[in-house]
Amino acid sequence: MTFRAVDDSTPGAKWEALFNELWPAYRHWFLSEGVERRPTYRQCRDRIKQFLPALLPLYEQLCERAGGGDLPARFLSLYRPPAYISGCSQAAWSDDDPLLVRNYDYAPALCDGVIMKTEWGGRKVICMSDCMWGCLDGLNDSGLSVSLTFGGRRVVGDGFGIPLVLRHLLQSCSTANEAAAEIVKVPVHMAYNVTMLDAGGTYKTAFLAPDRAPVVKSVAIATNHQGRVEWHDHARATATIEREQYLKFRLDDRKMTSQRLIEAFSRPPLYTNAYRTGFGTLYTAIYRPAKGEAEYRWPGGRWVFSFDRFHEGARHVTFAPS
Numbered sequence: 001m002t003f004r005a006v007d008d009s010t011p012g013a014k015w016e017a018l019f020n021e022l023w024p025a026y027r028h029w030f031l032s033e034g035v036e037r038r039p040t041y042r043q044c045r046d047r048i049k050q051f052l053p054a055l056l057p058l059y060e061q062l063c064e065r066a067g068g069g070d071l072p073a074r075f076l077s078l079y080r081p082p083a084y085i086s087g088c089s090q091a092a093w094s095d096d097d098p099l100l101v102r103n104y105d106y107a108p109a110l111c112d113g114v115i116m117k118t119e120w121g122g123r124k125v126i127c128m129s130d131c132m133w134g135c136l137d138g139l140n141d142s143g144l145s146v147s148l149t150f151g152g153r154r155v156v157g158d159g160f161g162i163p164l165v166l167r168h169l170l171q172s173c174s175t176a177n178e179a180a181a182e183i184v185k186v187p188v189h190m191a192y193n194v195t196m197l198d199a200g201g202t203y204k205t206a207f208l209a210p211d212r213a214p215v216v217k218s219v220a221i222a223t224n225h226q227g228r229v230e231w232h233d234h235a236r237a238t239a240t241i242e243r244e245q246y247l248k249f250r251l252d253d254r255k256m257t258s259q260r261l262i263e264a265f266s267r268p269p270l271y272t273n274a275y276r277t278g279f280g281t282l283y284t285a286i287y288r289p290a291k292g293e294a295e296y297r298w299p300g301g302r303w304v305f306s307f308d309r310f311h312e313g314a315r316h317v318t319f320a321p322s
Contacts, residue, residue: 001108003283003296003315005305009119011058011133016065019132022112023072026131030075032082041070044077051160051186054172058120062133078131078161080189084110087238087279088149089270090137091247092220094201097258100145100287102137102195103265104128105238107278108319115296115303117310124307125170126294128285134163135170137285139294141307142174143199145287151191152225152234157210159187166194180204184214193222199290221247238279242269262286266299275321282319 008014030038039047048056059076066072075081087105092098104111114129127138137147146166165186173179179196183206191209205219207226215226224240225231235241250256250264264270265284274280286295295304298317305311 001111001113001282001317001319003113003115003303003317005115005117005303005310005312005314007117007310007312009117011062011065011120015062015132018114019066019072022132023066026075027071029082030071035071037082038074039077039080041073044074044079047079047160048077052164052168054121055164055168058133058171076132078134078164080158081131081161083156083190085234085278086150087224087240087272088147089223089243089247089265090147090149090195090221091251091261092195092197092203093258093261094197094203094220095258097288098197098199098201098290099258099262100137100139100147100195100197100203100285100289101262101265102147102149102285103270103281104136104283104285105272105274105279105281108275108280108282110278111282115294115305117305117307121171123171125167126305126307126310127166127170128283128296130163131161133167134161135166136163137287138166138170139287139289139292140170140174141292143289143292144170144173144175144179145197145289146170146179147195147285147287149193149222150224151193151207151209152238152240153191153209153230155209155211156190157187159189159210162188162190162192162194162208169194169196174198175200176202176204180206180216183208184216191226193226195220195222197287197289220251223247237277239269239272246270266297273319273321275319280319280321283317
């Protein structure tokens with residue numbers, strides 16, 4: 001698959017071209033359960049106004065850029081979208097060089113592969129984009145980095161797709177404590193774990209679900225369960241317990257360094273080539289919030305960006321399935 005870097009300071013012609021390119025595939029996914037299963041435009045806008053009011057002007061601007069139609073506006077709200085499942089592992093390192101490192105495990109055909117630098121609303125953000133304006137992981141120029149893993153539960157309910165929640169945190173928060181206080185206010189439609197790390201080395205992980213109250217802990221790692229395993233088939237398929245234990249051992253090792261932790265993400269059990277089942281590692285993201293630096297790695301290659309050094313381009317990556 002091809003990864004692209006796009007610098008779009010304001011939602012303009014570049015974002016519009018991206019929307020037009022990706023919309024046919026997203027439209028198919030959005031309507032996969034029938035249009036009657038999706039909320040109306042009025043419901044979508046009202047929920048953004050209620051839970052994500054700071055994003056409302058940007059949401060309306062993007063709707064206009066997308067042509068002003070009803071269906072794109074409902075999709076862009078990410079309010080009660082169709083369900084989707086991924087894997088992923090992540091860990092926060094808080095010593096002399098604070099960093100958030102994570103593997104994104106998903107199906108290559110379903111990943112946008114777009115690294116975006118934006119300055120929407122006056123806040124600079126670099127992130128791996130999803131659903132046109134959401135974020136799978138990223139950092140902002142105030143020293144906050146965030147990333148997500150699927151929470152390993154079947155429950156689907158009333159709330160937002162998690163990529164839009166991460167966009168909200170990066171647009172509005174500067175520290176992990178601020179982000180932790182904010183994320184519990186926003187309902188999510190599926191179970192997700194969000195790890196937040198700031199430039200001072202403070203980290204938090206929020207365990208979110210639509211059917212129970214959010215829990216925020218000073219936990220540095222997350223894989224694909226929330227405390228105990230509830231979806232055993234998924235847990236076995238993704239080795240979530242094994243990956244969690246592997247990360248715990250690494251962080252408890254007194255000889256561990258930030259570089260050794262990063263390298264651990266390029267090896268099993270964290271790195272996986274299960275692409276045929278949709279859980280292959282598509283990239284490793286390393287965010288250094290104190291330096292304002294984002295790095296993306298693949299076997300044999302890496303791409304490094306900062307807010308002052310962001311060059312548009314493309315990288316083609318070939319994945320070898322197991």
